[in-house]
Amino acid sequence: MSLSTDTIAAISTPAGPGAIGILRLSGPGAASIAEKCFKPLGRKGLREHKPRELVYGDLLDSGGQPIDRVLCTYSMGPSSYTGEDTAELQCHGSPMVLALGLEALFAAGARQAGAGEFTRRAFLNGRLDLAQAEAVGDLLSARSREGARHAAGQLAGALSRKIGDIYSALVDVMAHFHAVLDYPDEDIDPFRLEELDNALSNQEGELNALLASCGRGKLLREGVPCAIVGRPNAGKSSLLNAMLGWDRAIVTDIPGTTRDTVEERCELGGVPLRLIDTAGLRDTDDPVEKLGVERSRKAMEEAGLILVLIDASRPAGDEDFALLHEAVALAPTILVWTKGDLPAVPCPVKRYEEIGCPAVTVSAKVRDLDELCNEISCAFPQDLWGGYGEILTNARQEEAASRAREAVRRARGALRAGVTPDALLTDVEEALAALGELTGQAVREDVTDRIFSKFCVGK
Numbered sequence: 478m479s480l481s482t483d484t485i486a487a488i489s490t491p492a493g494p495g496a497i498g499i500l501r502l503s504g505p506g507a508a509s510i511a512e513k514c515f516k517p518l519g520r521k522g523l524r525e526h527k528p529r530e531l532v533y534g535d536l537l538d539s540g541g542q543p544i545d546r547v548l549c550t551y552s553m554g555p556s557s558y559t560g561e562d563t564a565e566l567q568c569h570g571s572p573m574v575l576a577l578g579l580e581a582l583f584a585a586g587a588r589q590a591g592a593g594e595f596t597r598r599a600f601l602n603g604r605l606d607l608a609q610a611e612a613v614g615d616l617l618s619a620r621s622r623e624g625a626r627h628a629a630g631q632l633a634g635a636l637s638r639k640i641g642d643i644y645s646a647l648v649d650v651m652a653h654f655h656a657v658l659d660y661p662d663e664d665i666d667p668f669r670l671e672e673l674d675n676a677l678s679n680q681e682g683e684l685n686a687l688l689a690s691c692g693r694g695k696l697l698r699e700g701v702p703c704a705i706v707g708r709p710n711a712g713k714s715s716l717l718n719a720m721l722g723w724d725r726a727i728v729t730d731i732p733g734t735t736r737d738t739v740e741e742r743c744e745l746g747g748v749p750l751r752l753i754d755t756a757g758l759r760d761t762d763d764p765v766e767k768l769g770v771e772r773s774r775k776a777m778e779e780a781g782l783i784l785v786l787i788d789a790s791r792p793a794g795d796e797d798f799a800l801l802h803e804a805v806a807l808a809p810t811i812l813v814w815t816k817g818d819l820p821a822v823p824c825p826v827k828r829y830e831e832i833g834c835p836a837v838t839v840s841a842k843v844r845d846l847d848e849l850c851n852e853i854s855c856a857f858p859q860d861l862w863g864g865y866g867e868i869l870t871n872a873r874q875e876e877a878a879s880r881a882r883e884a885v886r887r888a889r890g891a892l893r894a895g896v897t898p899d900a901l902l903t904d905v906e907e908a909l910a911a912l913g914e915l916t917g918q919a920v921r922e923d924v925t926d927r928i929f930s931k932f933c934v935g936k
């Protein structure tokens with residue numbers, strides 16, 4: 478248990494007016510401070526009610542004047558989010574009420590909580606491990622449904638369990654080497670050697686799979702880079718705006734309006750996307766437009782998905798055909814026939830079909846994107862993201878997992894080379910230490926400081 482002697486308080490809901498605003502307290506004085514600032518409407522005092530009961534009453538300032546009519550609840554540690562005594566005041570979501578309420582809590586003995594301090598206390602009190610605490614941060618900043626579901630899975634312990642399984646298998650291996658060390662005159666029999674090698678190899682495989690999930694974690698966090706390309710006036714900026722649901726890019730019928738790349742995040746067909754609207758691809762002498770065209774090509778090279786737009790209301794040309802060829806060679810590509818609300822001109826469909834990428838029709842004007850949504854879902858099906866929460870989502874986790882894998886690899890190499898058990902033990906212990914860092918069993922204080930400083934105040 479942590480030894481915090483002080484009680485922290487913060488506004489836990491976002492700034493600005495809202496239906497409800499929450500003031501939160503954690504620490505040994507939580508319930509008594511809440512009691513000083515809150516007067517139930519009934520005859521019973523706050524702590525005469527059961528913990529976790531919602532009690533209706535007045536929030537009072539330090540002079541006893543009412544600030545708001547609120548609901549208050551308290552919990553006793555260790556059965557609380559932080560593991561300490563906590564109290565929560567559910568006020569009306571007025572920034573002024575919350576500011577006055579917070580002042581009242583300070584006057585009654587609480588101090589302002591630092592960024593992430595509630596979750597940090599939960600971690601220090603063993604209510605969450607570090608991977609789960611990081612998942613709280615990911616959950617708050619999730620920008621797609623999939624990202625939120627993965628963070629929720631991680632918070633529920635999916636990653637921690639996976640790491641726990643690897644940890645426990647390695648502890649078994651270590652226990653065996655310790656036994657051998659106790660009887661140094663006996664050789665490890667070949668059958669046992671093979672068994673140990675298999676155990677290490679299995680865990681190396683598990684770590685490989687975990688490390689392979691980093692790419693998916695990055696895509697969930699940052700979105701799949703999706704380049705929107707096509708000839709000038711194909712409808713790229715209009716499609717970007719329609720996908721976003723608001724007018725981000727300038728739309729005109731003057732070719733060459735978008736000269737730089739425009740980036741925005743959205744979610745379509747359940748897939749988190751980082752949309753990159755590019756300058757229209759055409760030969761040009763204008764130096765600024767030329768630079769834009771170069772950036773468009775770069776966006777295609779770095780894309781995880783390319784949408785090649787062709788105006789269905791005009792005859793398609795060789796340039797469109799060449800662009801489609803180029804895109805298909807670089808990344809998964811969808812051919813998007815635009816301006817589906819206008820009469821379509823006949824096109825050499827066969828020529829496009831031969832390229833073999835899926836084709837859809839959209840209308841940005843009437844915001845008909847159904848076919849495109851379906852096709853994007855097919856390109857990135859849900860099972861691609863793996864089991865919810867069983868992925869590494871940040872560089873710290875990746876670095877620790879990769880150190881664990883290297884140590885397991887070294888242990889295997891040493892085992893095969895017939896190195897003495899004590900040297901092998903050092904490698905396995907290193908792997909265990911790295912896994913311990915992942916869940917926070919063994920992690921330096923400056924690392925936890927860095928992690929929690931990224932949280933918002935009140936979490």
Ligand code: GDP
Nearest residue numbers: 710711712713714715728729730816840841842
């Ligand atoms: P970009 O140069 O490829 O970015 O094309 P824009 O998005 O700027 O659009 C070029 C022109 O086509 C503009 O006049 C748009 O209003 C028009 N346009 C774009 N999408 C649609 C659509 O779905 N339907 C219709 N009727 N016009 C569209």
